Structures are given as C-alpha cells and as structure tokens.
Amino acid sequence: MANATLGVATLAAAAIGLGSLMAPTASAAPDDPAPSVDRSAVSPGLVAAMERDLGIDADQVRARLAMEARAPVVARSLEKKLGASYAGSWIADGATRLTVATTDRTEAAAIRRGGARAVVVRHTQAELTADRSALDERASSAAAGVHSWYVDVATNSVVVTAAPGAKQQATAFAKRSGAASVRVVTSAEAPRTVADIRGGDEYVINNSALCSVGFAVNGGFVTAGHCGGVGATTTGFGQAQGTFEQSSFPGNDYAFVRTNGSWVSQPWVYNYAGQAVLVLGSQDAAVGSSICRSGRTSQWTCGTLQGRDETVNYSNGPVYGLSRMSACANPGDSGGSVISGNQAQGVTSGIAGGCGSASPQTWFQPVNEILGAYGLSLTTG
Incomplete structure (x- = not known):
C-alpha cells in the first residue's frame, strides 16, 4: 500500500486438553x-520469533x-x-x-x-470427515454451549468442544448426528469474533469499527467477513481506502476489500521488528507445522498449526472449514494474516482466550478458499 505496509493480524485462544481416543x-x-x-x-525476524515462542x-x-x-x-x-x-x-x-x-x-x-x-488407527479420514459433516448438517440445533467441532487426525476422532456446563448437551448433539468417532471435551472460553479493536495495519469500517488487513491480492486485500458487509467503506491511515466488494459470514468468514488507486498491494507481512516477511505462495502447511501471526495488539507471535477443516459455533452462527493454531494473540487482530514460513495460510476469524492463556488457540479462515471463492490472485514476491 502507498505510504504503509499491508498489516497482518490474528487472534489467540485458550487451549483445550485433548486426551487420546485410542492408542494407535x-x-x-x-x-x-x-x-x-x-x-x-x-x-531473521521469523527465526527469532520461532526461537522465542517454540523454545x-x-x-x-x-x-x-x-x-x-x-x-x-x-x-x-x-x-x-x-x-x-x-x-x-x-x-x-x-x-x-x-x-x-x-x-x-x-x-x-x-x-x-x-x-x-x-x-x-481405527477410522479412515473419509469416515472422520463424514462424521464431522453429519455434525455440520445439524449445526442449527447445537446449543449455545457447544463451541466447535473438528477432525483431530492425531487422536483419530472428531472432537466436539463445549462449555463446562454443556457437556451433556454436546453429547446429545453428537448422538443425534449418528457420528461414530465423536468425543466431547470442555473449554471455559467460547470462540468469539473480534472486529472493533485495532490490530496490525488497521483499517476503519464505516468510520466506526476496526479490523486488520489480511493479505494483499489483485485489486485490494482479503480479510474476515465478520469485519464488514458488502458495501461497507474502509479507510486506512486517515485516508480513503476502499469498499467491501464481497463478504461472507457466518457459514464462512472471509471478505474482499477493493481498494482505490492510492493503495498498492505489497507481498509482505509486518513483523513488528522493522522487517517485512515476504509472502511467496499459499501452500497449505501440514498439521503440526510452525505458524506465525502479527497484529497491533499482540504484535508478532508464533505457535503450531493444530487442526484444519473445523466448525466453530459462534453466537452469530456456525462457520465451517476453519483452521486452528496455538499462536498467541489478543482481541484487536481480527481479519489479519496467518503465515507459515513464507506461505500465506489464512485470515483470523476468532479466539477463545488470549495471550494470558496457558495454551492459547486461534481460528483462521484458510486463504486458498477465499482466493478460489472470489477468483483472486495472492500478491507474492
């Protein structure tokens, strides 16, 4: 962007202890x-952050x-x-x-x-995916205390997370789906979207709400859908910036903001150490890979990719196909970028905790789904 680096931000959450379903x-x-x-x-900035956060x-x-x-x-x-x-x-x-x-x-x-x-192991990936899809089909019947559900390949199960007092409701929800590989775990923190606190290189929606730029693409940038609906206007660094041309939330959590001629897309993510991390592509990282995020509130932190293709039951409605990571962050990073090495991974969707949590988590919308849905090309170096 002219006179500015495209901002990047993500959010974090409280960890859920996952016991093993079976001993593979x-x-x-x-x-x-x-x-x-x-x-x-x-x-060098990526190396330093991973040294610090991954030990x-x-x-x-x-x-x-x-x-x-x-x-x-x-x-x-x-x-x-x-x-x-x-x-x-x-x-x-x-x-x-x-x-x-x-x-x-x-x-x-x-x-x-x-x-x-x-x-x-006992269950194939196809079986696990089918069980998760069965839960998706009944998403509208999930109680408010049911937080999310996802395939956890490492334990060969479909995990349903719920508030401590909602375990019975979550178990009933899973039973109604007919899924055979489900187990229920509890989490005190409920996932939530965050759109009104600044993070990364912020942008302002309709002169009121604040979110963060995800990744530069042809014609503008991608970000979270819950940040603004189609037609919402954006400003950045005190100047007119663009308009939400596409937006999807809930169900998905992604959007495309088309910027005006004063903004130039750049292939980097700011690391809050005076350096830009170059974006070279968007190959999906393997579960367990190191992953980093950047944002004004919690700056540049790293963790590992914990899961993909998860469903999160926000208060606004369920969002499907999200990925989950342990990189620590706080409210204020909504819509910002998530990157593994030099490969773009997604834009931040929601959190269930923060950097004060013992084992933070974050959900993000995979970037390749956004690019495909809107016919966009990622800006790369």
Whole structure:
C-alpha cells in the first residue's frame, strides 16, 4: 500500500486438553536426520520469533522449516498411494518427519518408504470427515454451549468442544448426528469474533469499527467477513481506502476489500521488528507445522498449526472449514494474516482466550478458499 505496509493480524485462544481416543498402533522407522535448509531464504525476524515462542534454537528453526516444506509433498503422495485406508497426516511434537495414519496395517512399510512415520488407527479420514459433516448438517440445533467441532487426525476422532456446563448437551448433539468417532471435551472460553479493536495495519469500517488487513491480492486485500458487509467503506491511515466488494459470514468468514488507486498491494507481512516477511505462495502447511501471526495488539507471535477443516459455533452462527493454531494473540487482530514460513495460510476469524492463556488457540479462515471463492490472485514476491 502507498505510504504503509499491508498489516497482518490474528487472534489467540485458550487451549483445550485433548486426551487420546485410542492408542494407535505405531509402525515406524527411526526419524530421518534433520534436513538442511538455505539460510538466506529464512527471514531473521521469523527465526527469532520461532526461537522465542517454540523454545528452539536457530538451527532447529531452519531444520524444522525445511521438514515442513517437504511434509505436504509427502502427505499428498501417500494419500494417493493409500487410497481408502488413508487416515490423515500431521507433524508430531518434536518429530523430524511427517506422521501418516492408515487403517490397513499392511500399508505401514509403504508409508515408511514414502518418507513418513506410520501409525495404524481405527477410522479412515473419509469416515472422520463424514462424521464431522453429519455434525455440520445439524449445526442449527447445537446449543449455545457447544463451541466447535473438528477432525483431530492425531487422536483419530472428531472432537466436539463445549462449555463446562454443556457437556451433556454436546453429547446429545453428537448422538443425534449418528457420528461414530465423536468425543466431547470442555473449554471455559467460547470462540468469539473480534472486529472493533485495532490490530496490525488497521483499517476503519464505516468510520466506526476496526479490523486488520489480511493479505494483499489483485485489486485490494482479503480479510474476515465478520469485519464488514458488502458495501461497507474502509479507510486506512486517515485516508480513503476502499469498499467491501464481497463478504461472507457466518457459514464462512472471509471478505474482499477493493481498494482505490492510492493503495498498492505489497507481498509482505509486518513483523513488528522493522522487517517485512515476504509472502511467496499459499501452500497449505501440514498439521503440526510452525505458524506465525502479527497484529497491533499482540504484535508478532508464533505457535503450531493444530487442526484444519473445523466448525466453530459462534453466537452469530456456525462457520465451517476453519483452521486452528496455538499462536498467541489478543482481541484487536481480527481479519489479519496467518503465515507459515513464507506461505500465506489464512485470515483470523476468532479466539477463545488470549495471550494470558496457558495454551492459547486461534481460528483462521484458510486463504486458498477465499482466493478460489472470489477468483483472486495472492500478491507474492
């Protein structure tokens, strides 16, 4: 943008302790040695933030980023090879390679040959997805105390989160759906959207509410749908900026703001250390990957990607297909960007806690869905 860096922001939440549904039978060879990575391709600001928030040193950061860049390729290859027995993939805490789950024990050797650690589980990914879809179909009947539901491939289950006093209602909701793989966990914090506190490079909606720019695209930027409806006007840094041309919320939580000729799209995310993190693409990160966010309220923090394709039952209505991360943030970052390495991941949707939480969480709307829905092209370096 002219005279300004495109802002980025996200939000965080209180963690939910997830016990294991079953003890998967693991069939794995020792992890591969940590791969090398081109140091010149890694932003110093990103390295510093990951060292601080993930408790690892610079060499471990670079090794992790290299492994994470390889993980989606391995996952796609093995998903195709395993077919119906595929049960998901993720990067386990402290691991140096991807874990891939299957329901067919005879496929374990093929998974190891494909470059991943093998785990044998009960439910296929298709079964888990079908159970989550069954819950989605009954979303309108979910009680207010039912917070969210999502596929957790690491525990081979569909998790329904609920307020401590609503566990019975959540269990009944899950039972009505007919889903076989559901388990209910409680969370004191309810997800909520945040659109009226500034974060990142803020923009003002209709001269009143405040949100954050997500990622630059052709003609403007993407952000959260709950920030404004179609036709709402925006200003930034005291000057006229643009108009919400497209917006979807609830159901989805994304929007496209078309900016005027005074604004120029730039392929970066501000890290609040005087540096810009270059955006090179939007490849989806594997679950377990490191992920970072930026915003005026909580500045630049990092965590890990905890889940994808989750449903969050906001007070305004359910939003489907959200991703969840542990990067700490606070209200004021709504609509801002979420990035893993140099790959754009999404725009912040809502929180269930904040940086004061012991185990923060954040939900975000995946950016590739927004680009596809509105026919937009991400601005990249």
